[in-house]
Structure formats: structure tokens, C-alpha cells
Amino acid sequence: MPRTLAVVGGGWAGCAAAVQAVDEGFEVTLFEMATQLGGRARRVDIEGVALDNGQHILIGAYTECLRLMRQVGVRTTLDLLRLPLQLAYADGTGLQLQAGHPVPALIKAIVGYPGWGLRERAALLSAATGWAWRRFRCDPMLTVAQLCAGLPQRVRHELIDPLCVAALNTPTTQASAEVFLRVLHDTLSAGPGSSDLLLPRTDLGRLFPETAADWLEHAGATVRRGSRVSDLQALPDGRWSVNGQAHDAVILACSPTEAARLAHAHAPEWAECAQALRFEPIVTVYAHAPGARLPLPMLALRSTDMAPAQYVFDRGLLGGPTGLLAFVVSGASSWVTRGLEATAEAVMAQAETELSRFLRPPLRLVRTIVERRATFLCEPALRRPAASVAPALEAAGDYIAGPYPATLEGAVRSGVAAAQRLRRRLASQR
The missing domain is CATH 3.50.50.60 (FAD/NAD(P)-binding domain)
Structure with missing residues (x-):
């Protein structure tokens, strides 16, 4: 029985x-x-x-x-869109890996990162080599901000910050460096395709x-x-x-x-x-612009104290209605405190600034959704x-x-x- x-x-x-x-x-x-x-x-x-x-x-x-x-x-081959890892911005900059084994693809992407100078590229390659040499291990009490304190500000702002908040939903000043490195290790070490993005269709x-x-x-x-x-x-x-x-x-x-x-x-x-x-919220702002079409299904956004979203997804490129965009605000506790209306207004203003070349007005707010206990706060x-x-x-x-x-x-x-x-x-x- x-x-x-x-x-x-x-x-x-x-x-x-x-x-x-x-x-x-x-x-x-x-x-x-x-x-x-x-x-x-x-x-x-x-x-x-x-x-x-x-x-x-x-x-x-x-x-x-x-x-x-x-x-x-x-x-899975139809319901998930597979793309090489990309943290691309609307202006064409950002990290964009090619298909294949993630380690050489990452090195090539860093060397060819558009907009970065020799200092930024060399610093990130040196740091990544050090992490690999130490087998992606570190003091368990370190935060990601402390781990990456020696990197140039542009590298931290354009790459480390959005990677950390996407993986851990925790700001770098609070996020566990130990867990962050473990995620990087497993993403890069599992062979070809392990770092690919799989976007739901x-x-x-x-x-x-x-x-x-x-x-x-x-x-x-x-x-x-x-x-x-x-x-x-x-x-x-x-x-x-x-x-x-x-x-x-x-x-x-x-x-x-x-x-x-x-x-x-x-x-x-x-x-x-x-x-x-303890938990950290995530806010998703759905908005619609007639005929809007982004160059990629997923773009990174430059998040600041006045611009909350780190990513935007073109749902029209993922099997949804044309012109429907999903803006994601991870590590969103400070914005939830300001209120969902203020968050949505800030996201809409951010979209009109960063995505103006792809949008035809008016950009209409569809819905703002908050998952208040989206993930645990991943602290050291x-x-x-x-x-x-x-x-x-x-x-x-x-x-x-x-x-x-x-x-x-x-x-x-x-x-x-x-x-x-x-x-x-x-x-x-x-």
C-alpha cells in the first residue's frame, strides 16, 4: 500500500x-x-x-x-526564449555574451565592453581572476559592496549593482558576497549554456x-x-x-x-x-505605448535615487501584446516606503528618458504590482x-x-x- x-x-x-x-x-x-x-x-x-x-x-x-x-x-524550447547572457542598455552599451562556454565568452565580453576604458576592463578582469583563484570563496561576513569596493564606480554601477539585485534581490550594501560569488561560480562553471537567459514566453x-x-x-x-x-x-x-x-x-x-x-x-x-x-519586496510596473518595440526582449536600465527600475521587458517580443512593457524594481523597500503611486510615476519618467527612441507617446500606466515578501533579504x-x-x-x-x-x-x-x-x-x- x-x-x-x-x-x-x-x-x-x-x-x-x-x-x-x-x-x-x-x-x-x-x-x-x-x-x-x-x-x-x-x-x-x-x-x-x-x-x-x-x-x-x-x-x-x-x-x-x-x-x-x-x-x-x-x-521548454518553445515556452522559454533562450538568449546568451546580456545586460544591455538602451544606448547600446552593456555586457553582452556570445553563445558558447560562459568563461571565454565573459572574458571576450569584458574586453569588448562598449564605453569602458582600459582601466574598467582591466580592473574587472583582475577581480574576476582573483575570485576564481580563491575558488569563488570569501569571508562570509563580507557584503558585495565590500567585496567590490576596489572596482571603478562605473563597473560597480553598470554591472555589479544590477547583477547583484537580479540574483539576490538585495542591494550590494546589504547582500552576502559569499552567496553572490557562489551564484557566479555555478553560472559560469556548468558548461555551455549555463549562463544563458531563459525568458518565459x-x-x-x-x-x-x-x-x-x-x-x-x-x-x-x-x-x-x-x-x-x-x-x-x-x-x-x-x-x-x-x-x-x-x-x-x-x-x-x-x-x-x-x-x-x-x-x-x-x-x-x-x-x-x-x-x-527579513524580506525584500519587488515592484513590477506594467505600461503600454502604442507600437513600442525594444531592440531586445530585456534591457537593463540605469537605476538611481530618482529612477527605480533596473530592468525592462518587452512583453510583445515574448508572446504578449505589442507595446506592453514590464519594468522591474528589485530591492524595492525604499520605493515601497515612498508609495506605489510615486514609484509608478518615477518609473514612467525613467522610461520616457531612457527609452524615448523606442516609444511613441502616450506611455500609459497599466498596473503596478508589489510582492512585499518577494524574497528573503540575503545578508551575510x-x-x-x-x-x-x-x-x-x-x-x-x-x-x-x-x-x-x-x-x-x-x-x-x-x-x-x-x-x-x-x-x-x-x-x-x-
Whole structure:
């Protein structure tokens, strides 16, 4: 008789855990309190168009995301636009890698960086060589700003700052240099294509969680949308009661707050660690300009105290309506404090300044979306909750202890690992 498993939370971690658990032989029930799956990377409908609660990107090194997408039926070669890593600006400057192995491509891109002088290029090559010599390791107490303090200001502003906020959603003055270097290492060391950008051509729901739900139901699993888990109890026989129904094991793949609420009676120290995490918001501003077309699907923007967005995406080049642009403000706590209306106004002014050659007025604000707890604040020496909470009770999510910042790949990997651990532990008990 198959073991029963409850997965609490239908975001990317929960859906990954559920799919893997079916493969491991579990009889799975997935609980999601919202009516829609995806968590912080989900579909939203804006003016009748299926878009997202925030613009997300993947990279070629996201091997577990790609594996599970293909398993559940996502056409990754069609639903993701693959491009060599680019941090290109509207004026033609920026870092632009060619296809191939990322290390020689990066060196070539730095040497040929348009607009940089010999000093900027030599300083970055020297720093990168030093990071590689030290095996991309550093003092765990260093911030990215401290790690890169010796680089010219232009290198820090045009490359390090946008890379850091894209990878860690944390400003360089607060971001962990140790995690930043680990991301660089894994992006550059996994062979050809590992640093490629993978831009979704469909909404985030269909890209994995909703497609995974279809796969799960076809495989015999139960998916309960709009079903919040209000009660989690340990049973005398070692099983767990979830909303009054007994299960052999449970994976908490919900938010840290929800997971701490459910786990507090059973693992108070774990719950306190989860509750102690601090979070950083991301703001996405959707705007429309008739006939607008950017030279690339994704452009970097020069962010300042008056210009909040670091990136803009042309949704018309990604399968969406022509002229629809998505502006992303990462590390957005200071702008959320100023207010969403002020943030949107600043983004609109920034767009008209930096993208004027590609826009025909009027540029119309469509929607401003804030994900207030988008990612944990990735600070140096951050203590994150362990994956194992209690016997037969695991946790999954991008905030669980591990080597990576809060990313879709981190969430998916944690879900897969949680299902695998439970299968091994329950098998050993038999």
C-alpha cells in the first residue's frame, strides 16, 4: 500500500515536491490556500491578458526547473526564449555574451565592453581572476559592496549593482558576497549554456505550477485549491493529521510565516528561525505605448535615487501584446516606503528618458504590482531554517538553508530533495 503524503503549499517548491513524491511512490494530496497555484511566481489577469504577478527569468543552470518542466509537459524550447547572457542598455552599451562556454565568452565580453576604458576592463578582469583563484570563496561576513569596493564606480554601477539585485534581490550594501560569488561560480562553471537567459514566453502558471497540477491529477494525486491547512497534529503512531486527515508524512512548502505557524507546536526553534527572516519586496510596473518595440526582449536600465527600475521587458517580443512593457524594481523597500503611486510615476519618467527612441507617446500606466515578501533579504552569514522540521515533517521553499539565494531553482530543488528524503526515511523504517 503506498504511503500518503500531504504537501502544504502550491508554489513552485510545493508543486516540485508533489511531482517528485509521485515519482517516489507516494499517494499525494497538495493543499493550496489560494485559488491559483504558483505562489510568488503566478499568473495574474491584467486587462484580459494573462501576465504575471512579477517578471521572472530563469537561466540555463536551472537544471531541476527544466527537468521537471519537461516531465510535466512544458515545451521548454518553445515556452522559454533562450538568449546568451546580456545586460544591455538602451544606448547600446552593456555586457553582452556570445553563445558558447560562459568563461571565454565573459572574458571576450569584458574586453569588448562598449564605453569602458582600459582601466574598467582591466580592473574587472583582475577581480574576476582573483575570485576564481580563491575558488569563488570569501569571508562570509563580507557584503558585495565590500567585496567590490576596489572596482571603478562605473563597473560597480553598470554591472555589479544590477547583477547583484537580479540574483539576490538585495542591494550590494546589504547582500552576502559569499552567496553572490557562489551564484557566479555555478553560472559560469556548468558548461555551455549555463549562463544563458531563459525568458518565459507564457504566463508563469502555465510555465510550471498549473501544468504540474494537470500532470498530478492525471497521475492520481489530489490537488485542493482554496484549501488552507489550519491544523497540523502529530499522531501517536508517527503519522500526521492534516485538517483531520491522517498522512504518513508532510512537506511544508508554504510561506515561512505559514510554515512557522503550523510547525511551532512541534519544532519551536525551527519556527522561530523561520519567523526571524527579513524580506525584500519587488515592484513590477506594467505600461503600454502604442507600437513600442525594444531592440531586445530585456534591457537593463540605469537605476538611481530618482529612477527605480533596473530592468525592462518587452512583453510583445515574448508572446504578449505589442507595446506592453514590464519594468522591474528589485530591492524595492525604499520605493515601497515612498508609495506605489510615486514609484509608478518615477518609473514612467525613467522610461520616457531612457527609452524615448523606442516609444511613441502616450506611455500609459497599466498596473503596478508589489510582492512585499518577494524574497528573503540575503545578508551575510544569514541563518536559514533547516530542511528537516520533525520526524516525517519536512520543509521546502527558496528560504530553506542552502547555498543559493531565493530563486525558482532553489525552490524547486528544495521540493525535490524533501520528497526524496521522506522516501528514504520511510523506507528505512520499514
